[in-house]
Amino acid sequence: MGLAGPTILLQGQEGWPILHRSLILRCAPNLDEAKHLFIIQQRNLCCTGGGTPKEIIRERFVGVSFQDKIRRGLCSLLTAGRAQLESEDLVNYLHSEFNNYKLDQSLEQQALCETVQVPAAGSSPNVISVEIPGGRKETLDASKAYVAYSANGTVAGKPVYANFGSSEDFTALMEKKINLNGTMIITRAGKITFAEKVANAQKQGAVGVLIFPSPADYRGLRDDVAQFGHAHLGTGDPFTPGFPSFNHTQFPPVASSGLPRIPVQSISGSAATKLFSLMKGLACPPGWSGTFSADCKLDSGDADGVSVTLQVNNALVERRILNVFGVVKGFEEPDQYVVIGAQRDSWGPGVAKAGVGTALLLQLARTVSELVKNDGYKPRRSLVFASWSAGEFGAVGVTEWLEGYAATLHLKAFAYINLDSAVTGSRDFRFSSSPMLKQLLKEVVSNVKVPFSLGNTLAVKEVPFRMDNPAFPFLAYSGIPAISFRFTDTGGVEYPHLSTKEDTLDKLISYFGSEDQLDATMRTAAEIAGRMAVRMTHDHELYLDFNSYDESLLDFVHKLMPYKRNLRNMGLNLQWLLVARGDFSRATDALRNAVRNTDLTNKVACRALNDRIMKVESHFLSPYVSPMDAPLRHIFFGSGSHTLQALRLNILKTNRSALEEDLLRKQLALATWTIQGAANALSGDIWDIDNDF
Numbered sequence: 001m002g003l004a005g006p007t008i009l010l011q012g013q014e015g016w017p018i019l020h021r022s023l024i025l026r027c028a029p030n031l032d033e034a035k036h037l038f039i040i041q042q043r044n045l046c047c048t049g050g051g052t053p054k055e056i057i058r059e060r061f062v063g064v065s066f067q068d069k070i071r072r073g074l075c076s077l078l079t080a081g082r083a084q085l086e087s088e089d090l091v092n093y094l095h096s097e098f099n100n101y102k103l104d105q106s107l108e109q110q111a112l113c114e115t116v117q118v119p120a121a122g123s124s125p126n127v128i129s130v131e132i133p134g135g136r137k138e139t140l141d142a143s144k145a146y147v148a149y150s151a152n153g154t155v156a157g158k159p160v161y162a163n164f165g166s167s168e169d170f171t172a173l174m175e176k177k178i179n180l181n182g183t184m185i186i187t188r189a190g191k192i193t194f195a196e197k198v199a200n201a202q203k204q205g206a207v208g209v210l211i212f213p214s215p216a217d218y219r220g221l222r223d224d225v226a227q228f229g230h231a232h233l234g235t236g237d238p239f240t241p242g243f244p245s246f247n248h249t250q251f252p253p254v255a256s257s258g259l260p261r262i263p264v265q266s267i268s269g270s271a272a273t274k275l276f277s278l279m280k281g282l283a284c285p286p287g288w289s290g291t292f293s294a295d296c297k298l299d300s301g302d303a304d305g306v307s308v309t310l311q312v313n314n315a316l317v318e319r320r321i322l323n324v325f326g327v328v329k330g331f332e333e334p335d336q337y338v339v340i341g342a343q344r345d346s347w348g349p350g351v352a353k354a355g356v357g358t359a360l361l362l363q364l365a366r367t368v369s370e371l372v373k374n375d376g377y378k379p380r381r382s383l384v385f386a387s388w389s390a391g392e393f394g395a396v397g398v399t400e401w402l403e404g405y406a407a408t409l410h411l412k413a414f415a416y417i418n419l420d421s422a423v424t425g426s427r428d429f430r431f432s433s434s435p436m437l438k439q440l441l442k443e444v445v446s447n448v449k450v451p452f453s454l455g456n457t458l459a460v461k462e463v464p465f466r467m468d469n470p471a472f473p474f475l476a477y478s479g480i481p482a483i484s485f486r487f488t489d490t491g492g493v494e495y496p497h498l499s500t501k502e503d504t505l506d507k508l509i510s511y512f513g514s515e516d517q518l519d520a521t522m523r524t525a526a527e528i529a530g531r532m533a534v535r536m537t538h539d540h541e542l543y544l545d546f547n548s549y550d551e552s553l554l555d556f557v558h559k560l561m562p563y564k565r566n567l568r569n570m571g572l573n574l575q576w577l578l579v580a581r582g583d584f585s586r587a588t589d590a591l592r593n594a595v596r597n598t599d600l601t602n603k604v605a606c607r608a609l610n611d612r613i614m615k616v617e618s619h620f621l622s623p624y625v626s627p628m629d630a631p632l633r634h635i636f637f638g639s640g641s642h643t644l645q646a647l648r649l650n651i652l653k654t655n656r657s658a659l660e661e662d663l664l665r666k667q668l669a670l671a672t673w674t675i676q677g678a679a680n681a682l683s684g685d686i687w688d689i690d691n692d693f
Helices: 021-027 031-042 053-061 067-074 084-100 167-175 194-203 269-278 351-375 396-404 435-445 471-476 505-512 515-538 548-569 575-597 603-614 661-683
Strands: 009-011 017-019 105-119 127-132 136-141 153-157 159-161 184-188 208-212 264-266 307-312 314-328 333-343 381-388 413-418 428-433 482-488
Touching: 053 351, 053 515, 067 351, 067 505, 067 515, 084 105, 084 314, 084 351, 127 269, 136 269, 153 184, 167 194, 184 194, 184 269, 184 307, 194 208, 194 264, 208 269, 208 307, 264 307, 314 351, 314 396, 333 351, 333 396, 333 515, 333 603, 351 381, 351 505, 351 515, 381 396, 381 515, 396 471, 413 471, 413 515, 428 435, 435 482, 435 515, 435 548, 471 482, 482 515, 505 515, 548 575, 575 603, 575 661
Parallel strands: 159 184, 184 208, 208 264, 333 381, 333 413, 413 482
Antiparallel strands: 009 017, 105 314, 127 136, 127 307, 153 307, 314 381, 428 482
């Protein structure tokens, strides 16, 4: 329905022009339709400065160069594990910028005390040596790069190549009857995190792990460069799992179960090539070779073949870390906010890893503040701009903040937008997201000019969340919808210099071809993030797609249906899981009807509706596991036996003897009750719940 004739604009109560009531009523057959039209029109109204917020955001970025912000940030960019003074320099710079932008508030979260691992002062570097048949020994690599949270010590074993180190890769090795126990596993970087590679190798009895960047995956990286990473299979400080590492807390010493028990070290591509040249075993399967100059081999060949010794000398130290926040307060519901964040630490210069995200964060804070101060935009809800510390050690700053305010954040923060590594190319696009934010991203990118056509291909651009993505703990630990996106090279190829000392501004500009191309891509990324944030803070109704989990649950149930007969033979059935899924579907239908029938201009009714919407994600945090024992409690995105992906029913048909029947019964019961609990909570008041339990 549209308006015929001229549109008369008046200043509304919220500081936005509104359509004159008489014009709305003339275009609507009844009062309900008039209210609906009012809401629809309000979403597209002009700021007092002219133009919609989305149009003004685009205009604000025209001609913007991010080079100065990147360079100024690099002057004091925190290098992971180095002196605290460098971090405080950048903290002061961020405070100064937020104050210059006239944000409503600029603050820092102080007194976080995090345990990090760095090369031990005064010790020899971590060394990898080989013993060649005939008794000759030589050093393979002594790189200054290292893997944080590796176990210390000296180990030796026969080398075995495991491709990317995924579970599937290790299964392929076992099918070839290659003994993995007591071996030194070699994996190429990429696909999964360092921590996952190490955990998979440790599970197979390996004594150590070497990780290298393959020329096939990191084109343009010098072959003598190794990468930095961490081996903690989790997020946050691994010595305060599930609770915050504030320096005034007095929890007894405890270590995360995700810490490795074996040494791990990163090596250069040239070191890996040399090692492969000494291996005489089975040839690699297709797709495993990594375009080496040496022939790709899976193992050393025989008992007398080459052996590898790994010596790791790292030290645990405590570092004070500081998260910095800038706030633009909402005018109607300032206690609810979207968080936009980027890490500011890196291993080496960290231009693509941290500099780009920090520059985007600052420019977005400036743009939104100007939109409010100069153009009359009055967001209903607040926007929080967060600069995280210690991201290189496993999203530590993010996780400790979430853990410190675990009781309230899921009631306050309704979404997180991650800017880390958002621009590492210009020819393709990738994203990871909660189902509740995918529709918003789809709408936004369809209205943003990108240097390539996304068309209807956005769905195939989605990739799973990696555990080292700062958006991941927002979603998996706190149950807050989160999204991370990045512009990349064709096919999602990795930017070759990430997590190395080669991650400089000159390298990034050279990769893009020009400063103008880099700036243009960064402007597009800033516009996408800005549009999403404005949409979620402007509308009466909170723009989160709660219907999306109905489809996710349906997909999950469909995957279980082929095993109905197997479960029945065990005295189990899927009836109550199907009932729980049906109750959730009915609850989303009821909420959708409530949105349709609620007068969204009624502040009390609108707030009650939005409270129900924003809690949907957190309802999928399992209430049956302890945050200390299993911090990542989300049944779709978390980690542990309580998750839906842990219900591996295929074992009923492939290896029935390996089934732990009691565990399966428990998993099925807890999954059912978590889904049922989400349905009950979404239904609203207890007297509105109608189910068969």
